[in-house]
Amino acid sequence: MAAVDSFYLLYREIARSCNCYMEALALVGAWYTARKSITIICDFYSLIRLHFIPRLVSRADLIKQYGRWAVVSGATDGIGKAYAEELASRGLNIVLISQNEEKLHKLSKTLAETYKVETEIIVADFSNGRGIYLLIREALQDRDIGILVNNVGVFYPYPQYFTQVSEEKLWDIIDVNIAAASLMVHIVLPGMVARRKGAIVNISSGSCCKPTPQMTAYSASKAYLDHFSRALQYEYASKGIFVQSLIPFSVATNVKACRSFLHGCSWLVPSPKVYAHHAIATLGISKRTTGYWFHSIQFLFAQYMPEWLWAWGANIINNSLRHEALSHRL
Numbered sequence: 317m318a319a320v321d322s323f324y325l326l327y328r329e330i331a332r333s334c335n336c337y338m339e340a341l342a343l344v345g346a347w348y349t350a351r352k353s354i355t356i357i358c359d360f361y362s363l364i365r366l367h368f369i370p371r372l373v374s375r376a377d378l379i380k381q382y383g384r385w386a387v388v389s390g391a392t393d394g395i396g397k398a399y400a401e402e403l404a405s406r407g408l409n410i411v412l413i414s415q416n417e418e419k420l421h422k423l424s425k426t427l428a429e430t431y432k433v434e435t436e437i438i439v440a441d442f443s444n445g446r447g448i449y450l451l452i453r454e455a456l457q458d459r460d461i462g463i464l465v466n467n468v469g470v471f472y473p474y475p476q477y478f479t480q481v482s483e484e485k486l487w488d489i490i491d492v493n494i495a496a497a498s499l500m501v502h503i504v505l506p507g508m509v510a511r512r513k514g515a516i517v518n519i520s521s522g523s524c525c526k527p528t529p530q531m532t533a534y535s536a537s538k539a540y541l542d543h544f545s546r547a548l549q550y551e552y553a554s555k556g557i558f559v560q561s562l563i564p565f566s567v568a569t570n571v572k573a574c575r576s577f578l579h580g581c582s583w584l585v586p587s588p589k590v591y592a593h594h595a596i597a598t599l600g601i602s603k604r605t606t607g608y609w610f611h612s613i614q615f616l617f618a619q620y621m622p623e624w625l626w627a628w629g630a631n632i633i634n635n636s637l638r639h640e641a642l643s644h645r646l
């Protein structure tokens with residue numbers, strides 16, 4: 317009984333002397349919760365400000381803002397083609413760059429006839445490395461390029477462990493995903509700076525948010541584009557140039573390797589046309605965006621997710637995508 321009494325007294329003494337520490341801890345907890353809540357509210361506010369409010373006001377005049385010509389790389393399919401169509405629908409003349417001459421001619425004719433704009437094509441295979449840029453530089457030298465969309469990109473045939481990726485594919489990822497955007501900016505940026513206006517859109521990927529297993533080289537190449545864009549924006553914003561890091565999640569293009577269970581739902585995985593329409597509305601407004609409202613919700617979750625959880629989830633999804641791709645090949 318004495319032991320119980322003394323334990324009770326001891327407990328009361330400790331509780332009394334710890335009272336101020338408890339209050340301090342409660343204050344820290346309240347401050348942390350308030351900070352997190354304010355951040356989440358601000359994130360949701362910017363999501364609405366970016367993706368819904370611009371749609372209520374009239375469309376920006378891109379020609380006046382940036383110039384008459386736009387260049388789109390990887391323009392014959394998917395997001396690049398949709399970007400070219402959306403820009404042409406706003407009256408911009410378009411330079412289309414891709415590797416397939418026939419597809420380029422067809423798209424160029426369609427854009428010119430449908431939107432009454434001027435078009436030009438450059439046939440170039442970005443996986444050929446350094447040799448092609450002289451040709452592109454010469455083709456663009458007399459054009460006042462207002463908007464550059466660095467869209468071209470390659471992925472693995474399906475998610476793979478790093479050592480399973482062929483050496484050739486690794487070079488393609490370096491040449492097409494990293495070198496192409498860097499060199500294209502090097503070609504058009506001096507003209508933009510001289511005119512003190514222009515916009516550069518570098519298309520990265522949601523997989524750049526965190527290290528993504530089984531997409532190692534691809535996600536790292538997209539992280540390069542994200543950092544490259546953000547640093548460029550710091551360097552050139554004061555010279556009138558707007559640089560946007562565009563970070564799409566799933567878009568319903570031909571990249572079958574990325575197909576997931578979400579692909580059945582069109583508002584979760586928009587068509588390239590819908591995606592480009594939304595993404596272009598963010599040009600001049602957001603320096604770093606996913607370009608589409610549902611992707612921005614995914615991005616917010618990714619931001620708050622610990623890296624190990626992201627990697628664990630990516631491994632599970634990519635394992636199933638790999639098995640599915642391999643079973644279709646059999």
Ligand SMILES: NC(=O)c1ccc[n+]([C@@H]2O[C@H](COP(=O)([O-])OP(=O)(O)OC[C@H]3O[C@@H](n4cnc5c(N)ncnc54)[C@H](OP(=O)(O)O)[C@@H]3O)[C@@H](O)[C@H]2O)c1
Nearest residue numbers: 390392393394395415416441442443468469521566567569
């Ligand atoms: N789709 C998605 O879910 C998704 C998600 C995140 C990020 N992205 C990024 O968005 C960009 C576009 O993706 P997408 O899905 O629209 O791709 P896509 O449908 O495969 O289209 C790729 C375009 O690039 C061209 N191209 C490919 N390799 C080329 C090369 N070596 N030289 C010149 N042109 C080449 C293709 O021309 P050909 O038709 O002649 O091959 C095609 O016009 C990529 O950078 C991709 O990483 C896509």
